[in-house]
Amino acid sequence: MCNSSNHGVVYKGPGQVAVESIAFPELALGKRKCNHGVILKVLTTNICGSDQHMVRGRTTAPAGLVLGHEITGVILEKGDDVEFLNVGDIVSVPFNIACGRCRNCKSGMTGICLNVNPARPGAAYGYVDMGGWVGGQSEYVMVPYADFNLLKFPDSDQAMEKIRDLTLLSDIFPTGFHGCVTAGVGPGSTVYIAGAGPVGLAAAVSAQLLGAACVIVGDMIEERLEQARSFGCETIDLREDGDMEDKLEVILGEREVDCFVDCVGFEAHGCGCGGHQKEAPAAVLNSAMQITRAGGQIGIPGLYVTDDPGATDEAARVGALSMRFGLGWAKSHSFHTGQCPVMKYHRSLMQAILFDKVNIAKAVNVQLITLDQAPQGYADFDGGAAKKFVIDPHGSVAA
Known part of the structure; x- marks a missing residue:
């Protein structure tokens, strides 16, 4: 053989x-x-x-x-x-x-x-x-x-x-599911999924399987957002200007979600909502703290690395990201990272x-x-x- x-x-x-x-x-x-x-x-x-x-x-x-x-x-x-x-x-x-x-x-x-x-x-x-x-x-x-x-x-x-x-x-199915479980998704939850790539879409399906009331998926690629809508998700086009809280309020009647799942990771970009679509490796993490309710959970199945030769700055190269961690602390958020x-x-x-x-x-x-x-x-x-x-x-x- x-x-x-x-x-x-x-x-x-x-x-x-x-x-x-x-x-x-x-x-x-x-x-x-x-x-x-x-x-x-x-x-x-x-x-x-x-x-x-x-x-x-x-x-x-x-x-x-x-x-x-x-x-x-x-x-x-x-x-x-x-x-x-x-x-x-x-x-x-x-x-x-x-x-x-x-x-x-x-x-x-x-x-x-x-x-x-x-x-x-x-x-x-x-x-x-x-x-x-x-x-x-x-x-x-x-x-x-x-x-x-x-x-x-x-x-x-x-x-x-x-x-x-x-x-x-x-x-990707267990990874998306793990992201939702660690974000505390359950019956009646409102959930934001950052990223509509395969893991993000798998997380969206997982949130539905776990009983979420409303699953919102954000991305910058229309074809991927259309894919999320095909099985009942709400979507946010991150290329469009406007505050995330305003966009959530249109969908939910509230300005925060119960659960946040980061399916993007370290190659994140700043969105049109106050950003310029340039690479900003902490953008999703900061958005998570901004729009997750106090006491909410943030699941992070998206990949973050300890050595990134293509990083935008020396700090990001070794995984040192500029996070507004004080906001997460003040809102008593819990974060769950790592491989599924x-x-x-x-x-x-x-x-x-x-x-x-x-x-x-x-x-x-x-x-x-x-x-x-x-x-x-x-x-x-x-x-x-x-x-x-x-x-x-x-x-x-x-x-």
Whole structure:
């Protein structure tokens, strides 16, 4: 099997990705056997906004990195210590790599596992500073700690029928849901979602699933706002002048929301509401404190980095942002940051998909592409396309 061919999406430098021949995965970690791992034939693997930060040159990602942390596949081979999964099982791979053995994993904090990244807590496939793991925008990939990490779909035929929805369990659906949970979204809540990219749209669907009374999505791209409106969200075009409180009052009759979810992150821009659409990495965080009610919660699944080579100033380069934190303190806000612990949510969200309680693929506008089309998918996504690009490397889904 080690002589089989494999191809993957490789980061070549700022603005450049290419599909290249890469090594076929082995059940090994360095020089030792990885008996707890599996090799997957990748069924679907998605392009994420987090990947886009790297491809834009906004991280310290090295050229040659195989990209991709949103993976769904079928088990091709398994290690001797894998007890509860079998060859042929279709599984969702959480983007967090977690050992299942450390203090954090045992507490459910799988996004900050202590054993899978020598540099810092937390690891992911194909991502900068996340342990050096090979990414899964490829034909085949190795997944460690398989019994702990993988979510097996109960019926393979049903899984293939709903694969466009189920592929989103590896990251953006749990991430959007986590943003809403940490923002305190519940029945009757009013919610503002900053950003109508795929994670923002997934958060909007999640807020509806959690019982929100009104979900408002803000963005600067009309096509993405139209996508949010397609499943019942209110929208705010951030290119238009005017105070955010005035815009909220038109929709809600109130000038604040109960819950705020930041799905933009560090590449935020100042909006037309008093800004000039220039990059302003703290813009969303400051807006959150401004328009969230006293005692409200702010979920921050949007990515913030510790090293940004393309930052607008030296402070922002190391993640030091100019936040009006005193306002948040005065309003007794709570802030929740960090990677989503996917395993906390993915089984429940799988059930919501399988029992037709949610149509997440339609909400985020899944667009199926081939592996060879991945570079164009990156370019279109960078241009603001209101689509979630899902790579079908073997043509399994198209078939």
